[in-house]
Amino acid sequence: MALALSLALVLPAAGQGAAGGGYVKLPGGSFRSALDYEDVAGNVRVAPFALMKQPVTNAQFLAFVKSNPQWRRDRAPTVMAEPRYLSHWAGPTELGADAAPAQPVVQVSWFAASAYCEAQGARLPTWNEWEYAAAADETRRDARKDPVWRERILAWYSRPSNTALPRAGLQTPNAYGVQDLHGLVWEWTDDFSSLLVDADNRNQGDPDNARFCGAGALSMDDRDNYAVLMRVAMLSSLNAADTTANLGFRCARTLP
Template identity: 80%
Template sequence: MRRGLALLLVALPVVALAAAGNSWVPLPGGSFRSALKYEDVRKVEVAPFELQKRPVTNAEFLAFVKSHPQWRRDRVATVLAEPRYLSHWAGADRLGEEALPEQPVVQVSWFAASAYCEAQGGRLPTWSEWEYAAAADETHRDARKDPVWRERILNWYSQPSNHALPRAGLQTPNAWGVQDLHGLVWEWTDDFSSLLVSSDNRVQGDADKLKFCGAGALSMDDRENYAVLMRVAMLSSLDAVDTTANLGFRCARDVK
């Protein structure tokens, strides 16, 4: 429904924008054990899909804004982005020192991220697709049981995010060939609003429980899945118009 609103209000044309260096990586999908419980079942089926190799950069989003001026920060509809949208750019169509071309774009609303992906002939990845891709390390397609890998990811989550972002694409690709899923920015997912956290004991029996679509739960003290839990909790706290200084995105698309 949100995507329909965005397209209805701005009448986006679906055109393939130049995204130099941000190639599409094929992922085969399959049965995947999610960290979340879906009606007390953790096995989910992920269809084959393609995912952009790295997050969308400032330069790529600037090209989108220039070809779709309705997404400039001085023209965007208030129902599609809050006032902080692209506020770190030097101007409505100019990057500046606080937004270098190869850094991942941040301060972008869900509506804007979704519109960008639509213009690429794609979409935002679902949570299951993102989790599936992000479970890999450099050599294993599912490294979540590796304590060294988990500790490396948790170390990133423990660092303050008040410093300048490095440029996208510096990390070694994981076993799928995808980069920067951890350690750079948080990322929007298409179905972020389905990830629900409630702090009311009366509705879920324990304040330290996470709910997915009101069914099932993941314990807050499940250290093995703590990084996933933090990401879900962060996404579930947002509205589609919100932006933050460390939230970016990448696009996915169905396999034709």
């Protein structure tokens, strides 16, 4: 799927949008992804970057929509936002009972999320950046080998998705100071369309997995990391105009 549609015609100059959430700096470094890229041997390299401490909320996105009315649900082009876009809001510029201001915004397309971040002089994080940040628990920068931590994440993901979302920022910050990376909403990444993975883990190691070809082709390297597999399968099933009731986003910034 091509994401070459230009956003330049629908974005204000950087910094003119609604104020974004606070950012924390992550140091980056050599990182072993749970995904085995065909075109990358060994660890991936994550450059230092800044990431929003919390996902974007309804209140923040409402301020963006008011400043950028082309992203109202009644005006957004259908090629960039399907009919469910912001459908839980009471109106095009009104949140209502089903969208509390402090809850993470959902029912947003990749195009809308990318436009919001660009309006803040930012961007959506890459998958490697998101995975790097999400590998940390409250005290360790990489807790992925801890079975207790993994079970906690899986318990979060096993909760019913038809219940009201908690407000953002309730979770204890991880070792980098980032909150809500697990157990609140799924999150868009800038390169989501390159996440091509076989959802059936029994096929891992099968020579036929070469059918997933190209620069972003990958397969699960860590077969026990089902939370990552679920997230990748979710993102890889979407188109850029799609929205869901449990998919939100946060922004990132490249550091000098």
